[in-house]
Amino acid sequence: MPSRDAAHDHAATPSAWRIVVWLGCGYVAMTLLVALLPSRSTGIGPASPAVAAGAKVWRSENCLACHAIYGLGGHLGPDLTNTVSRLGADGVAAKVAAGGARMPPFALGQEAAANLVAWLAYIDATGVYPLPRHFSPGYGDTR
Amino acid sequence: MNRLFPVAVGCLAATMLIGLITALATVLEAPPVDFRILNSSHTLLALGFVIAGALGAAQVAVGRPPPRLQVVLFLIGIAAPLLATAAGGFSGREYLSWPPLVSAPLFAAIAWASVNVLIGLARLGRAHPESAWVVGIGAVVLPLGFAEAHLYLVPAIGLDIGKDMAVQWQGIDTMIGGWNAMLYGVAAMLIAPAGKLSRAFRNLLFLVAATGLLLTFSHHHYPSPQATWLKHVAFLTSLLAAVAFLHHFRAWRRAAPADTRLTVLLGIAERWTIFAVGTGFLMALPPLNVLVHGTYAVVGHAMGSMIGVNAILIFAIARGQGDAPEAAADAAFRRWSRLFDWSLAGFVAVLVAAGLVEGVLRTDGGYWAYIGAVRSVMSLLPVFGLALAGLVGWIAIDCLRPGSGARAAGPARP
Numbered sequence: 001m002p003s004r005d006a007a008h009d010h011a012a013t014p015s016a017w018r019i020v021v022w023l024g025c026g027y028v029a030m031t032l033l034v035a036l037l038p039s040r041s042t043g044i045g046p047a048s049p050a051v052a053a054g055a056k057v058w059r060s061e062n063c064l065a066c067h068a069i070y071g072l073g074g075h076l077g078p079d080l081t082n083t084v085s086r087l088g089a090d091g092v093a094a095k096v097a098a099g100g101a102r103m104p105p106f107a108l109g110q111e112a113a114a115n116l117v118a119w120l121a122y123i124d125a126t127g128v129y130p131l132p133r134h135f136s137p138g139y140g141d142t143r
Numbered sequence: 144m145n146r147l148f149p150v151a152v153g154c155l156a157a158t159m160l161i162g163l164i165t166a167l168a169t170v171l172e173a174p175p176v177d178f179r180i181l182n183s184s185h186t187l188l189a190l191g192f193v194i195a196g197a198l199g200a201a202q203v204a205v206g207r208p209p210p211r212l213q214v215v216l217f218l219i220g221i222a223a224p225l226l227a228t229a230a231g232g233f234s235g236r237e238y239l240s241w242p243p244l245v246s247a248p249l250f251a252a253i254a255w256a257s258v259n260v261l262i263g264l265a266r267l268g269r270a271h272p273e274s275a276w277v278v279g280i281g282a283v284v285l286p287l288g289f290a291e292a293h294l295y296l297v298p299a300i301g302l303d304i305g306k307d308m309a310v311q312w313q314g315i316d317t318m319i320g321g322w323n324a325m326l327y328g329v330a331a332m333l334i335a336p337a338g339k340l341s342r343a344f345r346n347l348l349f350l351v352a353a354t355g356l357l358l359t360f361s362h363h364h365y366p367s368p369q370a371t372w373l374k375h376v377a378f379l380t381s382l383l384a385a386v387a388f389l390h391h392f393r394a395w396r397r398a399a400p401a402d403t404r405l406t407v408l409l410g411i412a413e414r415w416t417i418f419a420v421g422t423g424f425l426m427a428l429p430p431l432n433v434l435v436h437g438t439y440a441v442v443g444h445a446m447g448s449m450i451g452v453n454a455i456l457i458f459a460i461a462r463g464q465g466d467a468p469e470a471a472a473d474a475a476f477r478r479w480s481r482l483f484d485w486s487l488a489g490f491v492a493v494l495v496a497a498g499l500v501e502g503v504l505r506t507d508g509g510y511w512a513y514i515g516a517v518r519s520v521m522s523l524l525p526v527f528g529l530a531l532a533g534l535v536g537w538i539a540i541d542c543l544r545p546g547s548g549a550r551a552a553g554p555a556r557p
């Protein structure tokens with residue numbers, strides 16, 4: 001005859017499984033929520049074909065290994081969130097082609113380089129980074 | 144037998160070797176190897192170490208040790224992205240920087256191990272309900288987080304930088320939360336008294352852990368261009384995660400016997416848990432987050448967590464899961480362990496100092512205003528890194544010696 005403890009253990013098992021299943025469902029729901037709700041960059045409008053192509057260049061060249069966007073990424077080079085504002089589109093294209101102190105030159109071709117600049121210009125329009133020191137704990141708009 | 148532990152140790156050795164080469168590459172004007180490949184390989188191997196360590200430990204804990212085929216799949220899962228990045232194929236993502244297609248074997252290995260853990264969860268739950276819940280949460284969210292980090296492949300997410308960053312970092316933070324949960328759960332099982340928690344307390348613990356893990360440690364998100372409500376939630380979440388962690392290390396302190404190697408290792412993990420929770424909380428405070436976000440200070444927080452908590456817990460668990468009697472911590476073991484603590488403290492202090500220098504100087508002057516000072520501070524990093532690599536290697540070898548948990552066959556202690 002099973003002991004009282006054993007009976008309690010068996011009762012706990014389905015409960016634990018229910019929790020695991022609910023947790024999985026909850027996580028997926030949370031992911032969908034984050035993915036579907038509008039973000040701050042949504043108002044800028046859909047990405048143009050050039051921006052989409054630029055995102056591919058950005059990823060395939062692994063720019064994030066050395067550079068960051070909004071502080072997330074590599075630390076070897078400068079954060080590129082507002083690089084188009086700082087250098088201008090031509091300046092960014094020239095920098096990519098010529099390289100820098102530690103950055104090797106990238107022979108991307110004219111179209112790919114223009115697309116990459118379009119992607120960086122799109123990011124630039126979404127906000128400002130680094131944030132000003134007077135940034136308040138209200139998590140305010142980064143634009 | 145935990146067949147994934149040698150895989151984890153192999154990944155760790157390669158991580159440290161490539162880490163040292165990467166550190167040299169950052170100092171040299173023209174590094175001999177493409178920095179993008181070094182950076183990606185280093186991160187991949189570090190992930191391989193922690194994931195193999197956590198999943199191996201969790202499977203042994205539930206009495207279903209990893210089968211050989213799973214280990215082979217895991218090795219392919221590490222080798223395929225490594226070869227792809229070495230050949231210059233990238234996804235351009237943080238942590239998972241290899242082409243998405245080669246993620247398949249690693250995801251399959253993670254999913255297999257997670258399902259294996261969930262199947263055996265009832266056995267662990269009978270003796271250690273609290274650990275079973277925490278390990279179960281980890282086994283659920285680790286593969287989900289890994290999959291979520293690939294959602295950028297959906298154009299509606301990948302081409303919207305706000306959503307992309309939110310989804311990407313929720314995925315990455317969830318993976319981290321998942322392996323943390325498994326390691327904390329298994330470690331607590333090794334030393335906590337069995338089945339003495341009240342149902343109400345267990346429910347509270349689950350609520351805290353589940354909420355924290357569902358919403359992740361999203362303090363990375365404050366300055367990113369995304370919905371404000373998520374940033375408010377992220378702040379609360381970091382507090383909840385801290386409560387879950389605090390519970391675990393308090394339990395260790397109450398339950399752990401003195402003078403064994405396991406206790407010494409858990410003591411290190413406890414100290415670095417306090418550091419990780421403390422710095423995580425501080426970084427989530429918006430005025431400080433503005434200062435340190437995106438700097439080496441955040442890397443310092445991550446390294447303290449990964450080396451001081453994750454790595455040490457993997458070693459402690461490997462030792463504690465064996466049948467062999469636990470070895471006493473002699474004076475030499477304690478001395479070297481203290482040296483590990485100090486080396487890691489120095490390593491982290493350099494990173495935090497470099498981050499603070501950047502945070503103070505960058506707002507007014509930008510990259511060129513701070514990079515010289517930051518590089519000067521960072522020049523100390525290889526010294527501590529070399530010492531740390533030696534000490535981590537020494538601890539790993541000690542855990543692999545005959546009689547230690549990783550070598551000794553047999554089921555987990557109930």
